[in-house]
Structures are given as structure tokens and as C-alpha cells.
Amino acid sequence: MMTSASTGFNCYLDGSIVSLWVLSANLEISESAALEILKVASSRGSVMDGNNAIVQQEQQQQKQSHNPKDWIAVDPQNAWDLLHEERSLMTHITTSCVDLDDILGGGISCKQVTEIGGVPGIGKTQLGIQLAVNVQMPPYCGGLGGKAIYIDTEGSFMAERAQEIAEACVEDLSCPVEIQGKDVKIVIIDSIAFHFRQGFEDLALRTRILGDMALKLMKLAKVCSLAKKNNAIYVAVMPQVYVSNFGLSFVLLLSLIQDFFALQGDSWSRCCTNRVILYWNGNERYAYIDKSPYLRPAAASYSVTSRGIRNSASNCKRSRLV
Amino acid sequence: MSQIQSGPSTHSNLHPAFMTPQKLLPVEKCSLGCPILDCCIGGGIPCNSITEIVAESGSGKTQLCLQLSLRAQLPPFLGGLSASSLYLYTEFPFPTRRLHQLSSALQSQYPQIFVDDYNPCDSVFLQSVNNADQLLDIMPQIESFLENSKPRLPVRVIVIDSIAALFRSEFENTASDLIRRSSLFFKISGKLKELAKRFNLAVLVINQVMDFVESGCGVNEVRIGNLGSFYSSGRRVCPALGLSWANCVNSRLFLSKDEYESGLVGGGESGSVSRETRRRLHVVFAPHLPGLSCEFVIRREGVLGVNR
Numbered sequence: 010m011m012t013s014a015s016t017g018f019n020c021y022l023d024g025s026i027v028s029l030w031v032l033s034a035n036l037e038i039s040e041s042a043a044l045e046i047l048k049v050a051s052s053r054g055s056v057m058d059g060n061n062a063i064v065q066q067e068q069q070q071q072k073q074s075h076n077p078k079d080w081i082a083v084d085p086q087n088a089w090d091l092l093h094e095e096r097s098l099m100t101h102i103t104t105s106c107v108d109l110d111d112i113l114g115g116g117i118s119c120k121q122v123t124e125i126g127g128v129p130g131i132g133k134t135q136l137g138i139q140l141a142v143n144v145q146m147p148p149y150c151g152g153l154g155g156k157a158i159y160i161d162t163e164g165s166f167m168a169e170r171a172q173e174i175a176e177a178c179v180e181d182l183s184c185p186v187e188i189q190g191k192d193v194k195i196v197i198i199d200s201i202a203f204h205f206r207q208g209f210e211d212l213a214l215r216t217r218i219l220g221d222m223a224l225k226l227m228k229l230a231k232v233c234s235l236a237k238k239n240n241a242i243y244v245a246v247m248p249q250v251y252v253s254n255f256g257l258s259f260v261l262l263l264s265l266i267q268d269f270f271a272l273q274g275d276s277w278s279r280c281c282t283n284r285v286i287l288y289w290n291g292n293e294r295y296a297y298i299d300k301s302p303y304l305r306p307a308a309a310s311y312s313v314t315s316r317g318i319r320n321s322a323s324n325c326k327r328s329r330l331v
Numbered sequence: 332m333s334q335i336q337s338g339p340s341t342h343s344n345l346h347p348a349f350m351t352p353q354k355l356l357p358v359e360k361c362s363l364g365c366p367i368l369d370c371c372i373g374g375g376i377p378c379n380s381i382t383e384i385v386a387e388s389g390s391g392k393t394q395l396c397l398q399l400s401l402r403a404q405l406p407p408f409l410g411g412l413s414a415s416s417l418y419l420y421t422e423f424p425f426p427t428r429r430l431h432q433l434s435s436a437l438q439s440q441y442p443q444i445f446v447d448d449y450n451p452c453d454s455v456f457l458q459s460v461n462n463a464d465q466l467l468d469i470m471p472q473i474e475s476f477l478e479n480s481k482p483r484l485p486v487r488v489i490v491i492d493s494i495a496a497l498f499r500s501e502f503e504n505t506a507s508d509l510i511r512r513s514s515l516f517f518k519i520s521g522k523l524k525e526l527a528k529r530f531n532l533a534v535l536v537i538n539q540v541m542d543f544v545e546s547g548c549g550v551n552e553v554r555i556g557n558l559g560s561f562y563s564s565g566r567r568v569c570p571a572l573g574l575s576w577a578n579c580v581n582s583r584l585f586l587s588k589d590e591y592e593s594g595l596v597g598g599g600e601s602g603s604v605s606r607e608t609r610r611r612l613h614v615v616f617a618p619h620l621p622g623l624s625c626e627f628v629i630r631r632e633g634v635l636g637v638n639r
Binding site: 128130134135147163164166167169170171172175202203204286312315 | 334352353355356357373377379380381494521524527528553572577578580581583615619621
């Protein structure tokens with residue numbers, strides 16, 4: 010249908026911007042004919058008029074698909090719709106630390122892969138358990154009313170600690186709330202580094218596997234939210250700071266502390282949407298937003314208490330721009 | 332989440348077995364045999380986990396390990412695991428006399444448990460390890476020992492005393508050696524974790540300390556923030572083997588000792604001042620513990636916590 014290989018329009022959805030005039034000029038057809046084409050396209054379920062930009066998701070996958078029915082199954086959305094949807098769906102899971110939530114824009118965000126890194130004992134696992142508990146709270150309490158999958162590769166998940174944090178969380182809720190979530194809303198991998206730091210003599214192979222896994226994680230985060238609309242999946246990945254056993258990262262590590270945080274090498278750093286680095290500043294724990302497409306780089310202090318992640322003991326607000 | 336598996340997963344089970352935290356409770360722990368110490372470390376050394384004890388020499392690391400390996404034989408209602416232990420030692424000689432001493436103390440403490448001339452030492456299996464490669468090499472043997480041998484009590488505790496001795500002598504301070512070293516760390520700890528999970532073992536590893544050098548960002552020890560530096564004997568020390576090893580353990584305990592002047596009643600500088608060693612156990616990091624500390628003493632019958 011409507012194929013003209015010479016002009017590059019393999020299908021009407023190909024390309025992110027299609028307007029009436031571009032179409033008519035490129036296909037060397039009259040504007041009325043082009044309009045007909047666009048009408049057919051819009052009747053196939055896409056929301057578009059001749060002048061609007063069509064933002065197409067998962068364009069790459071579309072190109073691979075040769076069955077026209079597969080193309081139609083996807084809703085092309087324009088940027089406005091996306092923004093609108095994002096605003097209504099872009100919910101967060103609170104970290105239970107107000108300062109940390111502030112710099113994260115409300116908490117760990119939806120449909121994204123968030124990486125949390127830091128030295129041993131800084132509180133990566135604590136944050137992970139806290140999120141696994143908080144996700145179960147209803148939305149007005151900062152959760153999502155969902156379940157959590159915690160993938161523990163290090164053996165650091167302690168059920169008794171999870172229970173402690175969960176009990177404190179229930180105590181903190183002023184009134185009893187109904188927890189009836191069925192869907193899994195967060196996947197926590199603690200830690201991603203464990204399997205990649207042993208037995209990989211082949212650096213290229215490691216990079217490929219890492220990249221592949223990162224893509225799958227992102228797809229999981231996105232696709233699951235698309236399939237069920239309100240069922241957004243959050244993925245928090247916890248790599249560890251470690252001295253790499255590979256020459257390449259090792260060199261990076263010697264150069265700068267910042268590079269030291271490029272834990273899994275460059276390929277991994279591109280794969281996560283957000284990266285939060287936890288570090289010690291004197292005797293206080295700090296979190297720093299190292300990479301995020303929409304958050305300002307900022308640092309905030311937090312503390313790990315017996316009740317879980319909380320604001321830093323010193324009451325003054327320490328959130329600051331870096 | 333329909334598929335819920337109870338108990339430790341078997342090795343052959345390749346299906347995803349989802350567990351809820353309730354299924355993991357209670358976490359089995361091996362008591363150190365002293366309520367004050369146990370309180371500090373949340374009831375004992377947890378199973379399915381690697382616990383590290385860091386301290387300078389003469390702080391009581393080995394004492395704690397010997398005590399744990401003997402106490403593991405006690406039944407659960409006395410804080411043990413009803414299990415024997417495997418003690419890998421790298422620092423020679425092995426303190427056999429001390430083990431016997433502790434063993435007879437334990438025997439006289441619980442005569443009803445150790446009947447018929449049963450010696451607690453019989454359930455502590457010893458293995459010497461000379462270098463890091465050997466430790467990795469004997470891992471399959473350990474695995475088959477855990478799997479096949481049928482001792483009186485199943486082996487549920489592995490002690491490595493000490494891991495630092497294996498790595499501190501053999502490796503040069505060059506990049507290639509350090510890469511080889513950390514690769515060995517990860518292999519050893521990966522295998523230990525696998526065994527700990529499969530057989531529900533409590534793994535206790537001893538590490539040494541080195542002097543903390545301010546801003547001396549050495550090639551092998553990159554430090555960020557105040558990752559591990561403690562005061563012991565008036566010196567600022569940090570755990571040996573660096574950051575890559577720190578990532579290999581689940582919990583880290585630190586033993587410090589400090590000499591205090593006691594008996595100030597004599598007064599003045601002329602008065603004879605008796606010196607007293609005060610030892611403390613600190614929780615540096617652990618996924619389930621707050622950073623507590625408590626004081627302890629080493630007596631003939633073992634390591635005991637004291638309230639002060």
C-alpha cells in the first residue's frame with residue numbers, strides 16, 4: 010500500500026514527520042491525492058491531521074515488520090498526546106526521604122530504568138527494600154498500589170530487614186489503607202554488577218550481553234506500561250562501584266572519580282535513563298543525580314534509620330544545586 | 332507469583348521460583364554464644380550470607396571464628412545450627428590448643444548435649460590453604476564434600492581465616508596483577524555465595540587491616556568518601572584488599588582494640604598506671620543491621636560481650 014521505494018516512504022507511518030505537502034512533493038502526486046492517503050492513514054486508527062507531527066514509537070521495530078497489520082496495531086501519538094499522557098501517568102514511588110524525593114522530582118519515576126550506584130554499605134540495598142515496600146502503598150501515600158519483584162544476586166536481601174521497614178511504613182500511615190494491588194509495578198535488581206564481574210574474559214561479549222539486557226529492561230519498563238496503560242513498571246538497577254577486572258575500565262578508574270562511577274563502562278551508562286550515585290560526605294550519606302534527561306544535577310542528604318530511608322538527621326534542608 | 336517455593340531452592344531447579352519475604356523468614360543464624368554480642372549483630376552470623384570480620388592482629392578475630400565453628404554444633408534452641416563446620420586456615424600454625432580449650436569449655440557448659448565422650452572438635456573440619464589459586468581450586472572439592480560426605484552433623488558453616496593472607500603476599504602492585512587479583516576475588520566470592528545459597532551456609536571470612544593513608548590514593552586502594560577507616564590501637568586503619576573485595580561481602584564487622592589507662596586512683600604521673608585493653612565489635616555495614624557496637628573481652632572460655 011502506498012509504497013514508493015524511490016522516495017523513501019516505505020509505508021505511511023515511516024518517518025516521524027509526515028505532512029500533506031511533503032507527501033505530495035515527494036511522491037509527485039497532487040495534494041488531493043496526498044490528502045486521500047492521509048485520510049486512509051488516519052482512518053486506520055492514527056490520530057493525525059496533515060499538519061501535525063506524528064511521533065511514532067518503536068520505529069525500529071516497525072521497520073523490521075513486514076506485515077501491514079502489525080503497523081496498524083501501533084498507535085502513533087503526537088507530542089502533545091505524549092506529554093498529556095506522561096503528565097497523567099508519570100507517577101513516582103516515594104523514597105520516604107523528602108529531600109531525595111525533591112531532587113528526583115517526586116521519587117523513582119515511572120517507565121524508566123533508574124540506576125543506583127554507590128560503595129558497599131552506603132544503603133543501595135536499603136533503598137531497594139524501601140522502594141519494594143513503598144510501591145505497595147496507595148497512590149495518595151506516594152506508592153502505586155502494586156507489587157514488587159526483587160532480584161537479589163548478591164544475597165544481601167534480608168527478609169527481616171524488609172519486615173522491619175514494612176512495619177515502620179505501616180505505622181507511619183496515619184489511617185489504615187487498603188492494599189489491594191495485583192500488578193507488579195517495580196522490578197529491583199540488586200545488583201546488576203554481580204554477574205558481570207566474574208568470568209568474563211571477553212570484554213566485547215560482556216558489552217554485548219550488557220547492552221542486550223539493558224534494552225530488554227527498558228523494553229520491559231515501556232512495553233508493560235503500554236500494554237496495560239496504568240501498569241507502569243519501574244526498574245531500579247543497583248550496580249556496585251567496583252574495581253573492574255578489565256583493563257579498559259581500570260584505566261578509566263584511575264583517571265577521575267567521576268569516571269570511576271562509569272562502573273560498567275560506557276555502554277552501560279547509555280542504557281539507563283537515570284543514574285543516582287550514593288556517596289559519603291563526611292559522615293553523612295548523600296545522593297547525587299549523575300545522569301537524567303529531565304532532572305537537574307543535584308545532591309541531597311539522606312539517612313538510613315531503623316525505620317528505613319529517611320531525611321537526614323540534621324533538620325536543615327540540604328538540597329542544593331551542584 | 333503463583334509459583335511459590337518454600338525452603339532453599341535446589342540446584343537443579345531452573346524454573347523461576349518467586350518467594351515472598353515471609354517465605355524467607357526466619358533467617359537462620361548461628362549464635363556467637365553471648366547475648367550481648369548476639370544482640371549487636373542481630374542474633375548471630377546469618378546463613379546464606381557472607382560475613383567478614385576485619386581487625387588488626389591480636390584483636391580476637393580467630394577467637395570469634397573458633398567459637399562460632401564450635402557453637403554451630405549446638406541445637407537451634409541453644410543458638411546453634413546443629414551443624415559441623417569447615418575451617419579453612421591460611422595463617423600457620425592453626426591454634427589447635429586453643430580450639431581444644433574452647434571445646435572443653437563448651438563441653439562442660441552443655442554436658443547434656445555432648446554425651447558419650449563426644450568431642451566438639453570432631454565436628455570442625457580443617458583444611459589448610461596456601462595461596463589464592465589453591466583456594467579456588469579446592470572449591471569443587473568443598474562442594475563435593477558438602478554434597479556427599481555424611482558426617483554426624485551436616486556442614487553449615489565455612490570459615491576462611493584469613494582471606495587477606497592469601498592475597499597480600501603474592502601479588503605485585505602492578506596493574507596486571509591487580510586485575511588478576513580482583514578477578515580472583517570475584518570468582519572466589521561468587522563460588523562462596525553459590526555454596527552459601529545452595530547449602531544454606533553461614534560463611535565467615537577474616538580480613539586484615541592496613542594503615543589508612545590520608546589522600547594517598549594508591550593504585551590498588553581507591554577510596555571514595557569515608558569507606559572504612561576506623562581507629563584501632565590509636566591508629567587509623569582500613570580493611571585490606573580494597574574496594575573490589577568490599578563488594579564481595581554482605582556484612583562487615585570490625586573489631587577494634589584500644590589500650591586505656593585504668594586505676595587512676597593512684598593519681599598523678601608518679602602513680603603506677605595499669606593498662607587495660609578494651610575491645611569493641613562494630614557493625615560497619617550489613618543489610619539487616621544498624622551500625623551498633625559493643626564491648627567484649629576474651630576469656631579462657633571464649634569471647635564474651637560486656638555491658639559498660
